[in-house]
Amino acid sequence: MSLGYIIKEGFAGYKRAKFSFITSIISLMLAVLLLGLLARFGYNTYEIAEYLRTQVDVEVYIHDVDYNRRLAIRQMLEAEAVVDQVNYISKDSAAAVFIRDFGIEGSTMADLGFLPASYRVSLNSDATLDDIVAMVELVREHRDVDEVIFNRMQYQMLQSRFRMVMLIGGGLGAFILLTAIILVFNTIRLTIYAKKKLIRAMKLVGATNAFIRRPFLVEGLLQGFIAGLLASGVLDLVFRYVLPKLIPDADEMVFQWPLGEWYYLIGAMMLLSLLMGLFGSRWAAKKFIRETSIATNE
Amino acid sequence: MAEKNVIEFRDVAVSYDGKTVLKDINFTLQNGEFVYMIGSTGAGKSSFLKLIYRDIVPDMGDVIVNGYNVQSMSNSKVPYLRRSIGIVFQDFQLLPDRTVHDNVAFALEVTGQSRRIVKQRVLEVLSLVGLSHKRLNMPDDLSGGEQQRVVIARALANEPRILLADEPTGNLDPEASSQIMDILKQINNRGMAVLMVTHNYDLVRKFPNRTLRIKDGRLEVVDANTLHTEFRSF
Numbered sequence: 001m002s003l004g005y006i007i008k009e010g011f012a013g014y015k016r017a018k019f020s021f022i023t024s025i026i027s028l029m030l031a032v033l034l035l036g037l038l039a040r041f042g043y044n045t046y047e048i049a050e051y052l053r054t055q056v057d058v059e060v061y062i063h064d065v066d067y068n069r070r071l072a073i074r075q076m077l078e079a080e081a082v083v084d085q086v087n088y089i090s091k092d093s094a095a096a097v098f099i100r101d102f103g104i105e106g107s108t109m110a111d112l113g114f115l116p117a118s119y120r121v122s123l124n125s126d127a128t129l130d131d132i133v134a135m136v137e138l139v140r141e142h143r144d145v146d147e148v149i150f151n152r153m154q155y156q157m158l159q160s161r162f163r164m165v166m167l168i169g170g171g172l173g174a175f176i177l178l179t180a181i182i183l184v185f186n187t188i189r190l191t192i193y194a195k196k197k198l199i200r201a202m203k204l205v206g207a208t209n210a211f212i213r214r215p216f217l218v219e220g221l222l223q224g225f226i227a228g229l230l231a232s233g234v235l236d237l238v239f240r241y242v243l244p245k246l247i248p249d250a251d252e253m254v255f256q257w258p259l260g261e262w263y264y265l266i267g268a269m270m271l272l273s274l275l276m277g278l279f280g281s282r283w284a285a286k287k288f289i290r291e292t293s294i295a296t297n298e
Numbered sequence: 299m300a301e302k303n304v305i306e307f308r309d310v311a312v313s314y315d316g317k318t319v320l321k322d323i324n325f326t327l328q329n330g331e332f333v334y335m336i337g338s339t340g341a342g343k344s345s346f347l348k349l350i351y352r353d354i355v356p357d358m359g360d361v362i363v364n365g366y367n368v369q370s371m372s373n374s375k376v377p378y379l380r381r382s383i384g385i386v387f388q389d390f391q392l393l394p395d396r397t398v399h400d401n402v403a404f405a406l407e408v409t410g411q412s413r414r415i416v417k418q419r420v421l422e423v424l425s426l427v428g429l430s431h432k433r434l435n436m437p438d439d440l441s442g443g444e445q446q447r448v449v450i451a452r453a454l455a456n457e458p459r460i461l462l463a464d465e466p467t468g469n470l471d472p473e474a475s476s477q478i479m480d481i482l483k484q485i486n487n488r489g490m491a492v493l494m495v496t497h498n499y500d501l502v503r504k505f506p507n508r509t510l511r512i513k514d515g516r517l518e519v520v521d522a523n524t525l526h527t528e529f530r531s532f
Binding site: 004005016197198200201202203204205206207208209211212293294295 | 387405413
């Protein structure tokens, strides 16, 4: 089996059909870039939503009780699955916060010592509203608890918005992926159609179908590689230079790479691009090899 | 010892869309034989050739080519059948973006031959058709007759036992046609069986061989000397 021939022919595809080769690369690049942008925006939206959700906490105000009874409440809170962290705010700390928030006018009120001690409870990001409400109800029943404040409406709104954003993002991603696959596969199909004569000649001289396919696979991989590089470069440019110029006040969180490192998303984009190039070429080549007759009148 | 019949048709029938194109076809082509096939347009000559290189399979009967039964063979074996047949069409089917050398080498490369064999064999077949001096030319630089000679060289590259020529002189002037016939005779004299479909009865008379005609889906033997009067009907 002539590996040299396969590689040579695969790379020669560019010279022989420049226009369709470049068209395939552009369509592949656009598809991968769109998915990359969506992945990066989607991930950052997810991170922001998660952050906002963790900002919603439960405040448990307690009666003026001794250390052991306070500790019992803390242990009860920490035992709950929905609870991530429990912080104790003493009466003095509460007064200090009050003075900080209301300024010098607030100091007279703070000195009265009317502010109770409390526990500020941070919630797990995967906690459901029902579980949180159940926990709140349970804590509320405790004899040493004065009041429990939980902004249910805010949490509910955040959760439903988050779900909606994820649904729209996921649907859009699936739609773009499907459109991209159809677009890319059809573009590659046209590239291979331009080489129908070559396929016919190969069949005529007795090349096996697998052999005919291989140079197209090499060409598909090459197109995928180039398109992946271009898409990654454009994505980086957009997040590094274009978006900070367009929205200069945006939080840095908006421009983060998913999972904190550039190579996860770039690696996924390169892999996706290579796979689309490879399977698009394979599918189109297979179809044409099967359908191409070597007779002259067809 | 090689088999005597390189092609054998036994009671073959082919039909398209309910219309019978070939029926009760019995035919043999022997090793080293030269046979002409004639018939009006649409008579079934192309279908006859397609059966041989297995572009179609018969509805009935058996077609055996170089030991392969085209009906029962698996699809994966078809390329190997085609390597044992050299095929020349009226339209040259050369790849316009490759030199003469590369067009011929291509036939060997796609069948996985080593570089040494490719180099040696390309020169041999180009010399045989008298075009070794034009090996670096592009197909468009050649005349029609020269292009057809390149196609013949490509068909011979894999040393087939049979050469199928479907109107190889159809697009050529008389002089170029005679040159092609000379080459085909030369190849035939080396022991290769040749089956040539043609409408050119002058050539059939000039280079006489067994001549068959497809008429009404059946195969009949024709005397080449009687063709003159029938020529005008095509």
